[in-house]
Amino acid sequence: MLAALSAALLGHIDHSAILMRVITWNRSIKGLSQDVVKDDFDNEEWETHAAILDKMLAWEKKLYDEVKAGELMKIDYQKKLALLNKQKKHGANSMALEKIKSVVSHLHTRYIVDMQSMDSTVSEINRLRDDQLYPRLKELVNGMAKMWETMRFHHGSQLKIIKEIRGLDIPLAPKETSKQHHNRTVQLWKMVGEWDSQFQKLMKHQKDYIKALNSWLNLNVVPIEHSSRKDASSPPEQADPLIKTLLHAWHNQLENLPIDRAKSSLSTFSGAVQAIMLCQVEELNLKLKWDDARRDCERKKHEFDVWHHKYMERITAASSDEVNPETVEGATQQDLVSEKKAVVDNAESKLRASEESYRKQCKIVRDKSLTSLKTHLPELFRAMLDFASSCAEMYNRLSSIRESQSPVND
Structure with missing residues (x-):
């Protein structure tokens, strides 16, 4: 010990x-007085x-x-x-x-x-x-039956809610993606991925465990042959144990569950959320470019205004000195004004183009988000509802197996 x-x-x-x-x-101390020794390991209920x-x-x-x-x-x-x-x-x-x-x-x-x-x-x-x-x-079978009954109820409620709001539009919802909104989308994508991963682990480990128990049982029920079996004192061979009926039915029905559709719906929805997330990234990048273009335009307009103010002061001073504005020098100065104004006009043009690209991407993201969610969310909850129903029915059938029954039909 x-x-x-x-x-x-x-x-x-x-x-x-x-x-x-x-x-x-x-076992070695069971010969001692039971008043002295209380063997807690004999209590198998806990x-x-x-x-x-x-x-x-x-x-x-x-x-x-x-x-x-x-x-x-x-x-x-x-x-x-x-x-x-x-x-x-x-x-x-x-x-x-x-x-x-x-x-x-x-x-x-x-x-x-x-x-x-x-x-x-x-x-x-x-x-x-x-x-x-x-x-x-x-x-475990009874617990799984209750669990999948609960899952069936919740997925059914989710599907009903999604169907009710599917035809609704939300005009007051923001049409631009904020950083917080994007973070929530990333969080949703990660959670769906975790859901998919844990769902597949649940089904794989369950199948692996029942398969391992069946393999062990196939070896366990094979009697050990030796010459002393011929002795009358040897215990008689027994019929197949009750656990064999349960495990055989459990194994076969796990193989028949519609797991592929559930996995596909989770994967499809995860892909749809990821596509929305990438479009949002593009929108946020365009927003940064628009902000840069606006700051650049404001800077160039400010520089032009400062220069133009000084320029007009010089023109006013030159007029007071009776300088002919039609001279070559005057014409050259006008060209300079046009050249500097063209820089501002170009910056404003880039600003308008950046804003137009950003607004266009905002609409793309909004439309894609609404369309994807309205399409894939009902598909997801419908597939999970069907799978939960199949699991609940399967475990209810398994829990109904009685000692006198043969294996449930595959």
Whole structure:
């Protein structure tokens, strides 16, 4: 026990090994007064699904060691028996024969005892399988049935809400994408991706677990053959356990669930949200370009106004000195004004073009968002509603399996 606790404290935990030590330790102290020892491990009602699997693994490892030791002993027994027959054939003296007979008899006795111990281990594994694992699986089935019934109700409500608002327009909604709005879109995209990922993990792990249990059960129900089976004291072979009916139906019906449509709807909606998100990024970039163009235009207009004000002051001063405005110098100055004004006009033209591109992208994003959400959200919730309904029906069928029933139809 101390070794097991030390390993646990160090982080090297082998749950099945610890459980096996506890099992062995508990059995060794059961001879003590029950007033002195209260074995909490005998109370199996509180044990979790995982704890039961750990305990079964511990007994499986014990059975493996017993089978391995039994096979080695069987080989040793057969060798000694062959040696005894050989000695008899060659007429060995009675003392040597008696010595070998004693060894053979001892090995045979040990072999029978070990086979009986093996039978006890198999019986304990089967008891855990039928009295603990099977009820926990039934509880899991009932819990899954309730969960998918709840999911069916909520997805149905979501689909109803989406259908009701599908034909509505929202004129007061902002027509431009703010940074906060874009962040919410990114958050939605990540959440849908996480939904898709967790949904696929749920279905994969569920299938893997039921498949593993079925594979184990196919090995578990195969009887261990040995010569002591012919003994009248050996337990009779039993019919297939009840858990086999449940697991067989569970495995087959999991394979028939319409999971592909649900996965496709999640993936499609995720792609639609991502497309909206990328369009919003383009809109925000165009907004930055429009802001840059506006600042550039304002700067150039300000520079022109300052220059033009000084220019007019010089023209006024020149007029007072009776300078002829039709001179070549005057004409050159007018060209200079036109040239500087053209810079401002070009900046204003770029500003108008930037604003036009931005407004156009705003409309694209708004239309794409409304169209995508009105199209893909109902498809998503309809697919998830259908899947939840299929799961709820499947688990309700599984929970209705009774001890006298055969497997549910595939």
